[in-house]
Amino acid sequence: MTSVERIDEYGDLTPEEDNGGGSGRLVETSADWPSRGEIRFHNYSLHYQSNEEATLKSLNLVINPAEKVGIIGRAGKSSVFQGLLRLVNRSCIDGEILIDDVDIGRVTLKHLRSQISVIPQNPVLFSGTLRFNLDPLEIYTDEQCWKVLEIVRLKEMVFNHPQALHMPIAESGHNLSSGQCQLVCVSRALLRQSRILLIDEATANVDHETDEFLQTLIVDKIKDRTVLTIAHRLNTVRNNDRLLLLNDGKVVDFDVPDKVLNHL
Structure with missing residues (x-):
């Protein structure tokens, strides 16, 4: 009955605001937006209530x-x-966030979120095939799937499986190691080719070898994308271009890693 209660609750959720904050305020973006991946926060404040x-x-x-x-x-x-993902109601927001000079509050949620890839701290996998987990909407070719699997060093494992791309994935990826689960999520994000990638300490729950590989991958193999990484361990972001140090919701420092870390 708990599941029934949850379904009933979800059925009555208030729809997310998606009208640009007022009638007629939505804007059309170019077909390749965002093409650069520049992000600007302008006098931006956020309240949860x-x-x-x-x-x-x-x-x-x-x-x-x-x-x-x-x-x-x-x-x-x-x-x-x-x-960035507009998960908070507009009434709780002051200021604006611009991506390639477009106010993200003036594009539809579907369009905004389809242009940003996220690698969560805890990998999210579904029961089904590997192919489905990589590309649930069947947008990309098998060749593209193989390419990203090669980048994350999963190609050999998948190639050696009798069902290859159609190898079964158990619920929550229980038939894979924690490192393999995270690499599948990384593959999914790479496949989408979004200009902006958000990473929530993707290496927090993996072994040391996978941790080092992912850090190298982020810095060296994703050179054309803007990558923001929430870091719970400082060693995971030492090789980033800059560090953003927040304290009590304010920007304390935003500079190269050596200068920011010297202030800690």
Whole structure:
């Protein structure tokens, strides 16, 4: 009955705001938006409830195209991702976030979220085939799937399986190791070729070898994408271009890793 209660609750959820904040405010973007992946926060503040203190407070910063930025600090890291994905009602937001000079509050949620890839801390896999987990909407070719599997060093394992791309994946990926599960999620993100990639400490629950490989992959193999990484361990972002240090929802420092880490 708990499952029935949850389904009933989800059926009554209030739809997310998706009208650009007012009638007629939605804008059309170019077919290749975002083509650069520049992100600008302009006087941006975020509350989770309108009567609560802001979690992010007057952020003003520019993340350059293809830049690798690690986000560190005691509070506000996840809120940056919540803001970029518009997971908070517009009434709880002040200021704006621009991606390639377009206010993300003025594009539809479907369009915005389809242009941003996310690698979560805990890998998300579904019962079905590997092919389905990589490309559930069947947008990409088998050749493209093989290419990303080769990049993340899973090609040999999949090739040697009798069913190859159609090898079965158990619920939550229980028939794979934790490292393999995360690499499948990385493959899925790479396949989408989004200009912006959000990573929530993707190496937190994997072995040391996979950890090092993913860090190298992010810095060296994804050079054309803007990558934001929430870091719970400083060693995972030492090779990033810049570190964003947040404290109490404010920007304390935003500079090259050596300078930021010297302030800790």
